[in-house]
């Protein structure tokens with residue numbers, strides 16, 4: 001059975017999209033079959049992999065206008081389902097549909113068997129789209145920046161996860177916490193990382209992704225870090241993270 005992982009944090013700019021892409025690329029480099037799902041109307045993942053404007057999108061899939069297979073694109077050794085701006089309307093449009101939280105799960109059932117990993121890049125909110133990801137997933141990775149207030153949103157997020165577990169998806173578990181944009185020279189970053197580890201000793205991955213400009217640059221060239229700078233710190237960190245993910249089941 002493959003693993004379906006939702007990368008979440010209701011805060012924007014913490015590294016969800018960057019982590020989805022580069023964890024996926026690192027797993028694909030280890031011969032795993034990987035599908036990335038862009039579930040954010042801002043479509044950062046789609047744009048960062050050079051697929052802006054691709055159609056059909058995850059929106060068409062959620063609306064039932066396209067099968068998920070038709071939306072899957074290839075990028076290097078992995079695949080992605082793109083997003084686009086019309087996804088922002090999906091929230092309202094599917095709000096009145098019975099079983100509205102389960103639409104993505106049902107769609108993924110058609111392709112689940114083809115992949116070892118399906119990584120879902122969530123929008124920066126605890127919206128119906130994110131709920132769809134939490135229902136479809138077996139586990140979540142919380143992506144955090146080691147900045148002031150990093151833990152602030154965690155209790156709200158974990159409350160939502162508990163509710164989803166109780167009502168919609170009893171399988172869901174916290175698969176890990178990824179610290180990103182980490183600068184160990186900064187006292188605050190070290191302190192925040194320590195306190196996250198103290199609160200969640202089992203969940204935090206040993207690999208903290210360092211602050212590395214090549215990760216941001218790669219996206220502007222439509223590439224993952226292994227295509228853009230395979231010898232960079234960013235590539236090294238995401239490769240190590242992928243190793244940990246494979247060892248943690």
Ligand SMILES: Nc1ncnc2c1ncn2[C@@H]1O[C@H](COP(=O)(O)OP(=O)(O)O)[C@@H](O)[C@H]1O
Nearest residue numbers: 012013014015016017018181210211212215216
């Ligand atoms: N480790 C990192 N080092 C430097 N810049 C990063 C790193 N991770 C992400 N970024 C940059 O920070 C910004 C926000 O990251 P992103 O992955 O889009 O966050 P989110 O998806 O949570 O909104 C982007 O411009 C991205 O390129």
Ligand SMILES: [Mg+2]
Nearest residue numbers: 016017040044
């Ligand atoms: Mg994002």
